[in-house]
């Protein structure tokens with residue numbers, strides 16, 4: 001029987017952006033549909049393959065710019081890869097990232113419904129969860145104010161609260177555990193531990209190796225868009241630390 005939650009095969013994704021000292025000139029060319037626009041390509045993901053079993057808790061690590069966020073957004077179907085395959089063998093998948101998907105002019109309350117419906121939940125299902133979501137977010141009456149008036153901590157508290165209460169089969173988390181004040185950080189880490197014990201599949205990007213050690217059983221390490229290693233947490237973290245120390249030594253700090 002297939003016990004996989006996600007299977008990624010030979011994934012490649014490039015960003016294409018305008019490369020010019022004179023951006024205005026290039027934009028005019030684009031507007032006139034001219035073909036000689038100077039563009040540059042960056043391969044953010046190159047031949048990435050791995051399999052994640054149902055119920056596992058995977059940490060994604062790697063240097064700045066190695067492709068971690070791009071990979072999560074591609075799994076969440078926000079970005080389309082240039083080639084390769086992603087198979088998701090569960091019904092619902094949700095990406096928890098700072099304020100993504102919020103409509104700034106709508107209230108927090110309205111955004112809870114918008115987010116939930118986008119994830120495929122019915123209005124009734126959200127009706128049943130809304131009180132808990134608001135209570136966990138600790139936003140009080142601010143929940144009725146437009147999102148544009150929220151601080152980044154308030155937005156992340158609401159995003160976290162929605163994602164954990166809507167209970168997707170697969171929860172993708174992009175470096176959000178370090179935000180909010182200490183008491184919210186403790187509360188969200190505790191809640192995440194409960195989710196992990198429930199057998200849900202969780203995939204999280206983090207630069208905090210202690211968080212990864214605490215919460216993940218498996219680690220995917222990517223560098224320069226390629227899989228450097230994939231395996232049990234302790235072993236991969238040990239190799240990663242050595243790698244980072246060598247880089248530090250080479251830089252002379």
Ligand SMILES: Nc1ncnc2c1ncn2[C@@H]1O[C@H](COP(=O)(O)OP(=O)(O)OP(=O)(O)O)[C@@H](O)[C@H]1O
Pocket residue numbers: 015016017042043044062063064065066067068069070071
């Ligand atoms: N919108 C974009 N346009 C062009 N290049 C991009 C864009 N977003 C990311 N990149 C490039 O793609 C590569 C991977 O970026 P990504 O944000 O996925 O890395 P990351 O591992 O999440 O980085 P960090 O740890 O710093 O958050 C980097 O070289 C980055 O400069």
